[in-house]
Amino acid sequence: MTTSSQIEEAAAALRAADRNLTPISPIRETLGVADDIDVGYAVQELNTAAAVAAGRRISGRKIGITSKAVMAQVGVDQPDFGTLFVDMEYGDGVPIPAGRLLQPRAEAEVALVLQHDLDQDQHSFNDIIAATAYALPSIEIVDSRIAGWDIRLVDTVGDNASCGVYVLGGRPVPLAAVDLRTIPMQMEIDGEVVSTGSGEECLGHPLNAARWLANTMASRGTPLRAGDVVMTGALGPMVPLAPGNAVVASFGDLGTVTTKLEDPATEDAQ
Secondary structure (H helix, E strand, C coil), X not given: CCCHHHHHHHHHHHHHHHHHCCCEXXXXXXXXXXXXXXXXXXXXXXXXXXXXXXXXXXXXXXXXXXXXXXHXXXXXXXXXXXXXXXHHEEECCCCEEHHHCCCCEEEEEEEEEEXXXXXXXXXXXXXXXXXXXXXXXXXXXXXXXXXXXXXXXXXXXXXXXXXXXXXXXXXCECHHHCCCCCCXXXXXXXXXXXXXXXXHHCCCCHHHHHHHHHHHHHHCCCCECCCCEEEXXXXXXXXXXXXXXXXXXXXXXXXXXXXXXXXXXXXXXX
């Protein structure tokens, strides 16, 4: 059985990796388990609490590992969630400093912004529709504090679902104006198409993923609230990024969002 001291040790190691920008060995080695999701969330919760105590503001939640392509890439077979903070958020076209990330990979996703709380024990599909103010095209730059992305379930869950930063498009789209299940997704890096998919790649429908998250968060006593951003999960494979790469993700009627991983040499020159 994993002890509280092992959980605290793993959480501290992840905080140090993030602070020092130095990947660490898998935390499953410290925890003594590889696929215990509750142990992973215990680690994550310690670091979420530490971040809030340090003055960081929660902006929403992300759902990870929602597409079969990403499940195959990381060797994990179920969704998870992580916490988003305001200082992780970038607007459309705003460059991201490469120096704040360790092993970045890009995913194209649908983001939802809530206008009502989702605080019932169980939520219907219609509850999710009624609670959503609008959708946005988005890019998540996932990252791992675990060296070489050598992760199992407990590693990615403990590591805040491998959160890095996220980028939101600037044109809100009401759900009535777009079919999120059938929207096409195409992601380009430096003009080359590197990932494609559609809304149904995300647990069959991005709103299914949001429903899963709403139920999961309510069951854990931290329900989704009005104003939260929900990153619903990748619509296709994630792709490694290098400094200087420009990313464009297009989603049909939902629109387009862009970002660039700024080269450190460019950052230093400014």
